[in-house]
Each structure stands twice: as C-alpha cells, then as structure tokens.
Amino acid sequence: MRPRVVCVGSLNHDITVWVPRRPRPDETIHGDRVAEFRGGKGANQIVAAARLGADTSMIGCVGEDPRGDFLLAGLDADGVDRTGVLRVPDPTGVALITIDPDDVSIIVVAGANAALTPSMVERSAGTIGSADVLLLQGEVSAAASEAAARVARSGGTRVVFNPAPFNEVAPAVVPLADVVIVNREEARLLGEVAVETVVTTLGGGGSEVSHRGEVTAVPGFGATVVDPTGAGDCFAAALAVSLAEGADPVEAARFANAAGACAVEVAGAQPSMPTREMVEARLIP
Ligand code: RIB
Numbered sequence: 051m052r053p054r055v056v057c058v059g060s061l062n063h064d065i066t067v068w069v070p071r072r073p074r075p076d077e078t079i080h081g082d083r084v085a086e087f088r089g090g091k092g093a094n095q096i097v098a099a100a101r102l103g104a105d106t107s108m109i110g111c112v113g114e115d116p117r118g119d120f121l122l123a124g125l126d127a128d129g130v131d132r133t134g135v136l137r138v139p140d141p142t143g144v145a146l147i148t149i150d151p152d153d154v155s156i157i158v159v160a161g162a163n164a165a166l167t168p169s170m171v172e173r174s175a176g177t178i179g180s181a182d183v184l185l186l187q188g189e190v191s192a193a194a195s196e197a198a199a200r201v202a203r204s205g206g207t208r209v210v211f212n213p214a215p216f217n218e219v220a221p222a223v224v225p226l227a228d229v230v231i232v233n234r235e236e237a238r239l240l241g242e243v244a245v246e247t248v249v250t251t252l253g254g255g256g257s258e259v260s261h262r263g264e265v266t267a268v269p270g271f272g273a274t275v276v277d278p279t280g281a282g283d284c285f286a287a288a289l290a291v292s293l294a295e296g297a298d299p300v301e302a303a304r305f306a307n308a309a310g311a312c313a314v315e316v317a318g319a320q321p322s323m324p325t326r327e328m329v330e331a332r333l334i335p
Contacts, residue, residue, distance in 0.1 A: 059092015
C-alpha cells in the first residue's frame with residue numbers, strides 16, 4: 051500500500067542567483083547565473099513525497115497569476131492532488147535565493163501563502179484525517195498550521211513538523227507534533243521539547259535521532275553540492291514517507307539522509323527532489 055501524505059504549507063516561485071561573494075552595503079556586483087524554479091517549503095516537501103512513491107495532497111494558496119499557473123503545473127506533473135490549493139487575489143509567493151560558494155540565503159515574500167486561513171484548511175479535513183502523515187513547516191500562518199495539526203490528531207494522522215523558518219508557528223504546532231525535524235540552529239531556538247521523536251539534520255554529517263529519550267547518530271552520504279536549496283525539505287519528506295511505510299525513526303533517518311544527499315546535487319528546489327530509485331541506489335554501500 052502506498053503511504054498517504056498530505057501537506058499544509060507554502061508554494062513559492064524561486065528566483066535563484068549564484069554569486070562569487072556577497073555584495074557589501076551600497077555595492078553592486080555581477081552574479082554568475084540566475085534561474086527560476088518551483089519552490090516553497092510545503093510544495094517542495096509534497097513533490098518529494100510524490101517522487102518517493104506516496105499518494106500526495108497539497109493544501110495552500112497561490113495567486114491568480116502566471117506564477118500560480120507555473121506552480122500548479124508542477125504539482126500536476128508530479129501527480130499531486132491539488133484540490134486543496136486555492137487561488138486567491140494576492141500575488142503568488144516569491145523566494146529570492148542567493149547562493150555563494152559557502153552559503154545559501156533566502157528572502158521570502160509570502161504573498162498568497164499568508165492568505166491561508168484555518169477555515170480553508172478545515173475544508174480539507176477529510177483529506178488530512180485520512181492521511182498517514184501530515185507535513186507542516188513555518189511558511190503559512192500559525193493559526194492555519196495549528197488547525198491542520200488539530201484535524202490530523204483527531205483523525206489519527208501522524209504530524210511531522212519542520213519548524214523552518216523558525217517563528218510563531220513552532221509554539222503553536224510543537225505540542226501537537228509526533229515528529230519534529232530541525233537543523234542545528236532550529237534545535238537551539240527550540241530548546242527542550244516534549245515530543246516523542248526529534249530529528250536534527252547535520253548537513254553532510256547526516257542526522258541525529260532522539261526517540262523516546264534514546265539518541266542515535268545516523269551517518270550521512272557523500273555528495274557533490276551544487277545547490278542545497280530544498281535539501282532540508284527533501285529530508286523531511288523522505289523521513290515522513292519512510293515512517294508512514296512502517297520504518298523506525300533511525301531507519302527512516304538513514305533513508306532521509308540518502309534522499310537529502312541526492313537533492314544537493316541538482317540545481318533548484320523541486321527539480322532536485324529525487325525519485326525512489328535514485329534514493330535506493332544511494333543507499334547501496
Ligand atoms: O527550503 C527551500 C525553500 O525555502 C525554497 O524553495 C523557497 O521557496 C523557500 O520557501
């Protein structure tokens with residue numbers, strides 16, 4: 051049986067520029083390359099889950115504009131059910147992404163993502179309640195995210211929360227989460243939490259699983275980094291799919307480490323999400 055994964059989250063049009071270094075204040079520099087991709091942490095995670103073999107549904111908002119058309123076409127191409135993605139008068143969300151040789155930085159203009167309300171989410175209660183896993187992040191409102199988590203819990207759907215970016219969504223959703231996925235900085239901001247499973251991503255160093263108080267280091271896989279954008283989303287989706295298939299948290303983290311390693315090797319968020327076959331090939335020693 052294919053796992054059922056639903057995501058309540060953001061959809062963004064990513065505009066990415068590669069630069070040799072950051073400009074100083076008041077300075078103009080030349081970038082090396084610019085490209086546009088489908089992104090948004092929510093949409094990235096659901097597309098990754100679809101490519102890994104899950105039946106998937108996305109709930110969120112895009113604008114009535116060409117960027118919205120572009121993002122919806124991507125969900126269609128990956129077979130994601132998008133009946134829960136509403137078109138609203140606000141412009142589609144945009145992310146401006148800068149990649150230098152050492153780091154990635156992202157500025158998100160939420161646009162339509164900010165229009166998602168609890169009542170819009172509750173219209174998809176049947177979809178959320180019948181899924182194995184609900185994926186949540188920090189790019190739609192705390193109220194909408196909390197509403198989704200409450201519907202999930204009442205339907206027995208596991209809540210997997212990735213508090214990125216770290217903001218007011220975290221205190222609203224963490225008490226309702228079964229699994230929280232953080233990077234090192236988000237772990238610091240989150241502090242101690244009473245959640246059954248906390249998974250900390252460590253970049254090329256793999257991840258660390260804390261499950262019912264037992265901590266396990268899970269080694270990473272080698273990768274040639276082209277663009278780390280979306281690798282964390284890929285990890286979250288892969289962990290969710292693997293857990294929904296019945297893996298224990300450590301096995302799921304190993305699968306997610308392999309998926310994340312695949313994702314950093316391709317430019318763009320959604321273009322980099324690997325297929326099941328690619329991840330399984332990476333898992334072979
Ligand atoms: O996690 C990567 C994503 O963050 C990008 O696709 C961008 O849209 C921002 O939401």
